[in-house]
């Protein structure tokens with residue numbers, strides 16, 4: 001018998017888990033437009049890695065209870081981002097792996113999500129695996145991308161004009177002066 005074909009853009013999660021389905025492939029980075037847009041302007045035209053992905057369904061048997069519906073998703077790629085130190089592109093590797101549990105509806109998902117460590121979602125017959133994994137990859141982006149060692153020397157001058165130095169006396173300096181006066185040259189830490 002021919003196994004049922006599943007569509008990763010409209011995945012019937014319950015049927016996929018029941019069938020212990022496995023899907024995998026590659027997407028061009030451009031297909032994940034929110035992620036692709038994170039590239040700095042000067043790296044937009046450079047060749048990029050595809051997003052390598054896989055999804056696996058599991059019906060997890062529980063003694064004395066209904067079996068649980070799980071999806072195990074994974075995606076990896078690398079993407080140029082803007083180094084926050086030297087502002088040149090820095091290629092960051094991304095690798096996400098998540099196990100998601102699916103339950104009957106949103107209310108059950110919210111309840112379980114609050115009380116368990118698992119990531120719980122409501123069952124759907126039209127899960128877009130690419131959107132799901134793009135969300136995961138966006139969450140995995142470094143908050144402050146930067147080179148371990150920047151390839152070019154840093155510019156000495158900051159881009160923005162410097163603020164006027166603070167004219168208010170530093171309260172700690174005043175305190176130090178006070179202490180020096182009262183302790184008559186004693187050693188201070």
Ligand SMILES: [Zn+2]
Pocket residue numbers: 083084085086087088090146147149150151
């Ligand atoms: Zn850098």
